[in-house]
Amino acid sequence: xxxxxxxxxxxxxxxxxxxxxxxxxxxxxxxxxxxxxxxxxxxxxxxxxxxxxxxxxxxxxxxxxxxxxxxxxxxxxxxxxxxxxxxxxxxxxxxxxxxxxxxxxxxxxxxxxxxxxxxxxxxxxxxxxxxxxxxxxxxxxxxxxxxxxxxxxxxxxxxxxxxxxxxxxxxxxxxxxxxxxxxxxxxxxxxxxxxxxxxxxxxxxxxxxxxxxxxxx
Numbered sequence: 001x002x003x004x005x006x007x008x009x010x011x012x013x014x015x016x017x018x019x020x021x022x023x024x025x026x027x028x029x030x031x032x033x034x035x036x037x038x039x040x041x042x043x044x045x046x047x048x049x050x051x052x053x054x055x056x057x058x059x060x061x062x063x064x065x066x067x068x069x070x071x072x073x074x075x076x077x078x079x080x081x082x083x084x085x086x087x088x089x090x091x092x093x094x095x096x097x098x099x100x101x102x103x104x105x106x107x108x109x110x111x112x113x114x115x116x117x118x119x120x121x122x123x124x125x126x127x128x129x130x131x132x133x134x135x136x137x138x139x140x141x142x143x144x145x146x147x148x149x150x151x152x153x154x155x156x157x158x159x160x161x162x163x164x165x166x167x168x169x170x171x172x173x174x175x176x177x178x179x180x181x182x183x184x185x186x187x188x189x190x191x192x193x194x195x196x197x198x199x200x201x202x203x204x205x206x207x208x209x210x211x212x213x214x215x216x217x
Contacts, residue, residue: 053079076187078091098161102169124137153174173187174186
């Protein structure tokens with residue numbers, strides 16, 4: 001009887017250790033797949049009164065319905081309405097912006113000479129970041145190199161800056177605000193699906209967050 005009791009205790013201990021190890025492994029997996037950086041997969045719809053807009057602050061629609069009216073709360077990217085077959089940025093009052101088409105992942109790799117890993121052909125997109133006030137991209141395993149388009153991105157922006165939508169192309173967006181000189185938002189995205197005049201899906205991520213929360217305007 002005592003031996004059976006010992007076996008039960010050992011079994012319970014082993015189950016507890018296994019559960020703890022599983023929880024820790026799951027925590028590590030979540031931290032690896034869900035970094036604390038705003039981003040995600042978003043689909044914009046040309047004919048939807050709200051979902052043709054996107055807020056990079058939270059990944060939600062830029063337009064909302066309030067008191068039976070459509071109002072803008074935070075539109076950083078707009079699809080098809082201002083520019084048919086295109087993306088438009090800086091449509092809010094006071095905002096100025098630039099949107100730059102970097103081409104496809106393959107074109108980026110050829111231009112900048114970095115090597116892709118065996119995991120994905122999206123290492124170039126993933127590596128784009130802000131460093132010392134410049135946008136950089138993967139160079140090799142030891143470092144980064146300045147993106148040639150960085151200078152163009154940091155030129156003074158304009159209202160309703162637009163760029164044609166191209167499947168598989170990677171884009172950079174920079175937004176500033178003439179009413180708030182401290183405001184700057186930098187984002188990158190890649191077009192993963194596109195049906196002209198209907199919908200576009202993008203994988204997006206901020207790499208230079210804004211200083212303000214979305215508000216109804």
